[in-house]
Amino acid sequence: MALSLTCPICGLRNGYEFRFGGADKGPRPLEEGLTPAQWCAYAHLNTCVAGVQLEWWNHKDGCGTWFVARRDTRSNREVPKEDVQ
């Protein structure tokens, strides 16, 4: 219970019901002409932000929805949209 998340379908739940899906990096890049460095950036590199980030979560033990949450990595708390700088 270090983390609680708000599922758009099920509401506030224990974070262990969810699976983390990475920071939101935007749509998949085109495969054609993707260089190894560009591929690596999409597949592996992280900014490791200490602050608020947009990220994907899946409510795996509940409704199964993938959704985007805003979370502060320094506190593990969700941040409402209006609070994001």
Place this chain on the structure above:
Amino acid sequence: METAPIERSSPVSFAMAPEQLVLRGDWPVVLRYPHEGAGPWLVDLSHGGKWDFQSAALDRLAPRGVVLPERPGACACAQGILCSRLNPTQAVAWHIAGPVPSPPDTCDVTDVTDAVALLGLVGPKLLPTLEKLTALDFVKPARAAPFILQGPVAHVPSRVVCFATPTAAASALIISCARGYARDMVDALLEAGKEFGLRPAGELAWTAWIDTIDYKKEAA
């Protein structure tokens, strides 16, 4: 070739011989067990038909005999079929009482009768029992009954439908989980409910309760 009768079997079996049993279609259905006690009861409802509806235009889907609730989390009951809205594009329907219906007729339906175990809980002290297995909150935020919650029960991803006010002295719940977990789920429920007198019961214990609510109304 010798032909033994072909019977379907439920994933749930209780460690006792039934007192009263009927064959419904290919399903042997236990109506009563000996020493059922005064409740609460655990009833196997796995033999009921179950259907999964998915469509981008779910609200325009009008499966025969099924009322699709609008909001995710809401349930509706008609002609013995309980339909629960899971999300904007998905609903599940379970036949929980009354005559066996014919399957809904739409290509967006999948028969999931055998995919899950369906366990009915009837009687008092259901919330104290579930409280030992799940952190799901059946009371807040307040919802109109019946409603469905999706989340872990005894660590197993489950769906729980709550009939009537969950705090009422006697109420009913249905828990569904993947069929493979049926045995461990039954064991976990019986152990949790032991202190409140939870015992296995036949289908009659379920129908006696469900008859007290309006589950038969016609689909609009």
Place this chain on the structure above:
Amino acid sequence: MKRNLLMNRLEHLPTLRIQPRQTLTIRYNGKNLRGYAGDTVASLLYGCGERIFSRSLKYRRPRGLYSLDGECSNAMMSVDGWPNTNAETTPARHGMVVTPQNVVGSLEWDPMGWMDHLAFVMPAGFYYKLFHKPARLWPLAIKGIRQAAGLGKLQPEATFDCRCDAIYPNTDVCVVGGGPAGMSAALAAAENGLRVVLLEARPHLGGFCDYRVRAEKGGMPLYQWVGALADEVRATENIRVLTHAPVVGVYPDQRITAFQRGSAADVFDLRYIEIAATSVVVATGCIERPLLFASNDRPGIMQIGCAHRLLHTYGIRPAANAVFSVAHDLGLEAAIDMHDQGVTVHCVADAREDGQDPQMLSALAQRGIPHWRGWVAQVAHGRRQLRGVTLSNLTGTFKKRIGCELLVASAGLTPLTGLVTLAGGALAFDHHTGFFLPQRLPPAVQVCGRIRGLHDPSSLSADGTLAGLRAAADCGLNLNREIARAEAAGAAAPGAVRGSKLAMAPGKGGKAFLCFDEDGTVKHVQQAMAQGFDVPELIKRFTSIGTGPGQGGMPGHNLPLVVAHSQASPDSDPQPTTIRPPLVATPIAAYAGGKHDMAKRTPMHAEQLTAGGRMERVGEWYRARRFGADPGAQDEIIGVRTNVGLLDASTLGKFRIFGPDAVKALQRVYVGDMTRTVPFRTKYAAMCNEDGCVIDDGVVIQTGENDYYITTSTGRAGQTVEWFRYHTRYDSWDYHMVNLTDAFGVINIAGPNARQVLAAVTDADISNEAFAFSTCRDLLLRGDVPVRAMRLGFVGELSYELHVPASYMAAVWQMVETAGQSLGIVHFGLEAQSTLRMEKGHVILGSESEQRTTLHDIGLGFLWCRTKPEAKTVGGAALRHTADQPGRLKLVGFKMEDPRSRAPRDGSPIVDARIRGYVCTARFSHALQEPVGMALVDDDLVRPNTRLGIYEDGCNGTLRHAMVVPMPFYDPKGLRMRM
């Protein structure tokens, strides 16, 4: 010291929590000792005259009762075999067996007691500077250290059977602490219709008023006043009271964990409690701050509450005569009560110069008890038992020695703020109270009562009410008016009490213990500081003060005070040390209690057990490894190769995927071209991750327009829908998936006689022409049971995979078994399957692949369609980059140079001067009558006839040799599965 004080209990006190008419007996050190229902083990022992409860960790000093709330290890004993059980908080039960710990002789005469005289060689951090020179000494020293360290003894075979339980309540308001403030908060929230859970660590409500006879302002004795409050709380339907349930953890979003000790009347002995609340009220009150002076640890020295509760709660006069050295009005009150119950109180030294309650002072005067302002205990005398104390004024210039049996010593109070900091709140040092007070609170956490420095009963109830209302407001109620009224009431009540500033008694020499558990003294702190450890947190680590069984409970407040006191710049505020959960040491059985180990069983579980199946856990499922004793399952293998076998493959993942965009989704996650499916033909397909590593394989069958049935490996089934949705999350495609894994059981009938078996149960034409390899058909078995049948060749023989509705599975299994009986059909399990498929060169993911191998590396590159970049296939880019990359590990087949030798063990490295790869799977092949295997090797070793050196564990450098050979080993043209 044979004193039978049993008859000396004060049986008629109104505050008693024991039942003087219900006696019980415990076995202690070979003696039977009698006590009463309601006694703790500690009160029972003390009541029977026991004074020494343990020997200390390092110096082996005798220790006695100190706080009665289990804040240190003084009273830790073995109770019914449970080591390190705190006698102060453990209810005595009839027949309990209690023994002291960490003692060689008896508690009175411990031959290790001489350790105390060696203290000079044990300064702070001494172990970092000892024993390592010469180096050969160290292993010997380790033995000695290990034997000397540790407290309780645990028998390796002990099982600790007890009734365990768990609950996960949801509530609106969770109030922690059942004293006056906590109860007032609970009532205020409950009156507003909210669900309230009230947790109390002690077995009964009432907090620090429970044992006090002093009258509150209305004239009612305090114990009656809180008793009435407790009755009201218990009568309130929406307050759930959980007593004997210390809170152990607090987590973000108002999540609280606690564990509860059950009585014989409960259904549990230990219960784990995990609460989700909307708001939390912390009303945990205070414990006492130990008074630091020389030999402040002697048996016979105890805190105010300890002495007071022994007297009023348990009816035990702690001693015939006593001296008090205190710094709070509670001490004066205890001295008065002690006197009134027949204890001679020689004097009360009070570290405060002023600020005492005048009523208390006159009560002392009336009784002729001298009250010395600005005096404090400086040295305790006596070894195994206190004999007297030297008191001095605060500057140490005047001294007086007084003989006494009991010294009630306390430097004041310290608030229990652990919950506040764990919840994310911050503390700041407050000069008025001398407390670390909650300064910044996290949302939806309220604090009230003594934790804020309040003391007066009217203040506590007003503050509790206010906190309860604020908590109710946290839950969304609009209570502005009520809150304003409660704030006004709080403001009118007496405020926070000024606290004693005393860090330690004057004088040098002797051992002034900050931490009894670790034998940590004031001197140790000074030594650590001299060596450069200047933050309390580091001093804690260097001296190990506050790291023992009682954690920071005792030294948590004093350590920062002593550090600040000893620092060069005395103006700096003391810094608190970190408090970590569990706030109270928690039996592992309590955490593990109520465990539900959930596993899945296939519809054929029971039937396979009957058939002799050896089941094991594979992921979430039980599966049969083999049927019989032979670990190589040769009979099963021969049965499949020469006749026909039956396998339960129900754990395969099975899904329906349909909708207008279904094929797009398939194109995204499968590396093959999924636009080229032919209805009811099985298409073998693989999924990769972004690295191009194969993560799953299975078949895809088009069953209708935009409608597909797919299978996945057992391990991936639970993640498949999630995986599809994840990789299409930006695309808003219209497709749907249904997990049918549990909906269908799967029977694999494999072997040259498989058709005969299937033909016996269906009327359908299943000839090779009508039902060819790589196709799929929906059949009726016995004209009734609908199954989906596929012809696949994983084990390399004619084979049917029947997907049967799970509820029909038992009937169908029976049918197939019966049909195969005359042929001698065999059951086969995972072991046989693995050997059979290996002979065919078929891979099992995770066995022939690893994280760094790509589809190309394991020879499945042909499954990848490189001409669909527009699908943005998961893993597509990596497959493109690695298609012809040199220097990778590749999968090869091998045979042993000596065909009569045994197969090398799985996992054995392949080496020359370096490691060049490893054996993935190798088995004796029945079909080839020699061992064969698959290995991942460097790509310069892949050519046939390359010699491989196999380095098995334990080979001492003697290699075994194998030759690379083409795969598959068995039926290379694949004729048998197409029969």
Place this chain on the structure above:
Amino acid sequence: MLNQRKRLWDAPPLKSHYDAVIIGGGLHGLATAYFLATRHDIRDIAVIEKRYIGYGGAGRNTAIVRANQRTQENVPLYKEALDLWPVLTRELDFNLMFYNCGNLNLAHSEAALKAMRLQTATAQFHGVDSQLVTPAECKALIPALDISDRPSYPILGGMFHPPGGIVRHDAVVWGLAKGASRKGVRIHQGVEVTGIGVQKGKVDSVETTLGRISTPRVLNAAGAYSAALANRLMGICLPISVLTIQAMVTQPLKPLLDHVISSGGYHIYANQTLKGEIATGAHMDRWPNYTTQTSAHYIKHQAEALTDLLPCMRGVKFMRTWAGLADMTPDMAPIMTGNDPVEGYYQDCGWGYFGFKSCTVAGKYMAQYMATGSCPDILLPFDQKRFEAHRLMGETAALVSYSADN
């Protein structure tokens, strides 16, 4: 001697120039400083620590050391790390309390046994002592183990690795600080690095909260914070996820466990410290964060797993739990690079939960790297370019669970 009143390390003022600046007063930073000063005669070094030395992973790990890694790139490195404990104890004249009790790793599946065979043979091939043991031998090593088929995942065998054990982690921090300080290294606590100055592709300075320092070389050894720091100060993105990993200890007991035990199947390890506490912990929370929060879920899991294997542990009490941060890479192997993309910038990170057992050897070779400017052969495989070159290290065979993509 014992009761010395001399500071273990000095606290001199910050200078405006150093020959080397090391960011992070953790084990890797202090070890690198120590080896630079003692082996390469570079003594004009500043170790810049934002909080106090040993605040991060150094003070939060459970101090297990071993050299039975999976790949030949790693085994020699960890072997040398093990060999360095007695050397450093002597050199530093500080008892690091290396308790060479050996490690027992349990297997609960055929796949795990196979993985252990590979690890055992790889160790033996490199001259590292490691043996496969039967369940009965496991029981002989740890009598408290339940080797029956009662546990959910019965014990099928194990791997015993005698050279491993535990070391007192705080002692290593303080010993290295003492040793480095005696050689002239300056340790600056409570100072934060806010920038790295680059001129013409070369590092020329470091900005701190106490001002600017000119220096030709800087090492980012900020542990779990190093990836964020690399991103903020250098604009470098690393393939790192920072996760919390929790650990806990029981109240002290008389000797019960004579060896470190671990189980991949149960995600636990346990060892008894010299003080008698049983330290246990294991897997990570799977979402990146910097909180070091503990969780109820985790301690409960730990209790369930522990008591399944060691039933007698039911009768013991947990008394403290805490969390640290682990910087995980996609292949569970570290990143050690230098002069890329900027000359004079060195990076030692991505150790995940292996940062303790490796600190001495990483410090030794990073010091060599920084002193000579060229990468020692033994560190070549740890270049971060391996990720975009599709050459994961193989230190883990299984897909890692913390990646969003598995």
